[in-house]
Amino acid sequence: MLSIISLSLFGILNLFLGFLKSRRVLLPATLLFIALAFAANLLDWNHQYVYFRDMLRTNNLFINFSSIILLTTFLTVAISRSFGTDEEHTHPAEYYAIMLFSVVGALMMVGFENLIMLFIGLEILSVSLYVLTGSDKRSLRSNEAALKYFLMGSFATGIFLFGIALVYGATGSFNLSAIGSYVSGGPTTGISPLLYVGLLFILAGMLFKVSAAPFHFWTPDVYDGAPTLFTAFMSTVVKTAGFAALYRLLTVSFTGVYGLWWQVLTGVTVLTLLVGNITAVYQSSVKRMLAYSSVSHAGYLLIAVAAKTPQSPSAILFYSLAYSIATITGFAVLILVAEQKPIEGRPDERYEAFNGLAKRNPLLAFSLAVSMVSLAGIPLTAGFWGKFFVFSTAVDRGMTNMGMVLVVAVLMSVVGVYYYFRVIIASYLKTGDSEPIGIRPLYRFILVLTTALTIGLGLFPDVVRQLF
Amino acid sequence: MNVNYIWYFLTFLTLVSAIMVVVVRNPIHSVLYLILTFFCISAHYVLLNAQFLAAVNVIVYAGAIMVLFLFVIMFLNLREYTAESKTNLVKLGAAVLGGVLLVIIVAALRSMQIEPLNKATYNSQVGMVESLGKVLFRDYLLPFELITVLFFVAMVGAVMLGKRETGERNF
Numbered sequence: 047m048l049s050i051i052s053l054s055l056f057g058i059l060n061l062f063l064g065f066l067k068s069r070r071v072l073l074p075a076t077l078l079f080i081a082l083a084f085a086a087n088l089l090d091w092n093h094q095y096v097y098f099r100d101m102l103r104t105n106n107l108f109i110n111f112s113s114i115i116l117l118t119t120f121l122t123v124a125i126s127r128s129f130g131t132d133e134e135h136t137h138p139a140e141y142y143a144i145m146l147f148s149v150v151g152a153l154m155m156v157g158f159e160n161l162i163m164l165f166i167g168l169e170i171l172s173v174s175l176y177v178l179t180g181s182d183k184r185s186l187r188s189n190e191a192a193l194k195y196f197l198m199g200s201f202a203t204g205i206f207l208f209g210i211a212l213v214y215g216a217t218g219s220f221n222l223s224a225i226g227s228y229v230s231g232g233p234t235t236g237i238s239p240l241l242y243v244g245l246l247f248i249l250a251g252m253l254f255k256v257s258a259a260p261f262h263f264w265t266p267d268v269y270d271g272a273p274t275l276f277t278a279f280m281s282t283v284v285k286t287a288g289f290a291a292l293y294r295l296l297t298v299s300f301t302g303v304y305g306l307w308w309q310v311l312t313g314v315t316v317l318t319l320l321v322g323n324i325t326a327v328y329q330s331s332v333k334r335m336l337a338y339s340s341v342s343h344a345g346y347l348l349i350a351v352a353a354k355t356p357q358s359p360s361a362i363l364f365y366s367l368a369y370s371i372a373t374i375t376g377f378a379v380l381i382l383v384a385e386q387k388p389i390e391g392r393p394d395e396r397y398e399a400f401n402g403l404a405k406r407n408p409l410l411a412f413s414l415a416v417s418m419v420s421l422a423g424i425p426l427t428a429g430f431w432g433k434f435f436v437f438s439t440a441v442d443r444g445m446t447n448m449g450m451v452l453v454v455a456v457l458m459s460v461v462g463v464y465y466y467f468r469v470i471i472a473s474y475l476k477t478g479d480s481e482p483i484g485i486r487p488l489y490r491f492i493l494v495l496t497t498a499l500t501i502g503l504g505l506f507p508d509v510v511r512q513l514f
Numbered sequence: 515m516n517v518n519y520i521w522y523f524l525t526f527l528t529l530v531s532a533i534m535v536v537v538v539r540n541p542i543h544s545v546l547y548l549i550l551t552f553f554c555i556s557a558h559y560v561l562l563n564a565q566f567l568a569a570v571n572v573i574v575y576a577g578a579i580m581v582l583f584l585f586v587i588m589f590l591n592l593r594e595y596t597a598e599s600k601t602n603l604v605k606l607g608a609a610v611l612g613g614v615l616l617v618i619i620v621a622a623l624r625s626m627q628i629e630p631l632n633k634a635t636y637n638s639q640v641g642m643v644e645s646l647g648k649v650l651f652r653d654y655l656l657p658f659e660l661i662t663v664l665f666f667v668a669m670v671g672a673v674m675l676g677k678r679e680t681g682e683r684n685f
Contacts (some may be wrong), residue, residue, distance in 0.1 A: 050660075054660075054663055057663075057666075058666075061670070097656065098655055098656035099652070099653050099655075101654075101655075101656040101657065102656060137674055140670055140674045143670065144667055144670060144671065147663050147666065147667045148667070150660070150663050151663070151664075154660065160657070162654060162657045163656070163657055163660075166657050166660055166661050166664060167660075169664050170660075170663055170664045170667060173664060173667050173668055173671065174667050174671070176671070177667065177670075177671030177674065177675060180675055181674070181675075183675065192675075238626055238627075239621070239622035239623075239625050239626055240622050240623075240626055242622065243618055243619060243622045246618070
């Protein structure tokens, strides 16, 4: 609760900092704000609080999820440099403020106890991202992506809201536990059919937001068109918050109808895994490949939700952490490499741009290699344990239920190795330019930190597992 | 007159005008039909004893937002709606999906049981501003406050994206 309040205030403060003549103060100030919110968030550790007549619940799970969200936001803000070289016409204060506000929405999605809170959190997050997607106003691709995202996103929000209305019509309450006791307690007349339709619509809306197939069609275009920094932000924070919300909603409110949504979710999982991984193979741009890879990772995360075992939350937590860190590293390297040799004024995001990266800057090549290996799920990196914990929830649920999903997931992990290693092969084995790439100290520090975290979590997963 | 007849008449009017929104080719007529739809829905709200909601719906949707719509359409000078080039497969898919959705909702509504209203305990003031305000500022205080963040983001974003800058495409 304190983190939500403080982030809202810090966002406004950030806008006022925009009046200052010097833009230099903005980046350290924003980093400080996020660190303060992170600290405020940790104060409630081992306490259970319910705020404002059952609107928001904070417990250790909330703190874990919101810590991951704040950590990824911190890393994303740290790799942001100047939002373009044109000092006069960019608005860094506004971008940073909108990012802080969007985290408020994400935290609401993690801790909601009432469907209204979930809806408002989702809307804050989405509206912020529509704006951030279109923030590169001179680029036609960015404009197109923002408009596409806005139109499709608001349609999905409409369906989601309709679902909430139907669930309210069936149960007479927006409260998660009240809906839960209606569903599992079973009213004398039987569960109203409106609830099923409502649940279906809510699922459609949420799955759209986490870009699961068949609701993923916006993902590649939007992720490709948005400025790379905000692509990194979107593909990590939205996923973590979305899956926290989805898991919470399905387990607290709809445990009683597990048999119904389990089938829907496993179907969606298999489709997401197939579509995300197979389409990623055919991409020629690394940014689009990472977009499809984020679709496929939504599929892996869905396995843990569909399995719904007591281990699921910690599996989702570990997977989101490993995925977020690796994805941010990948995008950070992409930003630097792509802007070296622009094609027609646009950053060069093809695989060929990575040729000979190991000679141009060994650190960039190494951290990129580690992040790709982690995303592919090779042992000794965090990504391996993420996949391991997710798959073991599915095994716990039983092979009769989840066997098919597991087979597809393992096969698709192998497909994933192919397209992730294409980047590594380009940067280590192929020859390209030999012009070295320089990195600023903060950027270097962030790359070293994320790489160390990825390897550290791969060697000692229990350090974090104890907390989850 | 029996209130049921009013209901049937209103529902008929709502459905017809809603279908006309989609069917007519002139965008301005489409918006006008949409305004009619909103008025009909407001009338439904009155029948459901939600007077405040009815007033807000007329003021905000039929009033403010639809005027904005009309303004934008006249501004863009869209006279005729050009036929979009969708393949038959897409049309078929959309028709099947929409049909399935319709069947699901109709089936759910048909098998639904609505408990009859208890006339002795029913509070007739439920749709008034007073009871709404009590719920909004007591039970839903936190969402009410946090929605300001949403409006703030929308405002900042609109100003940021709408500001004209050098080197930018202006239509």
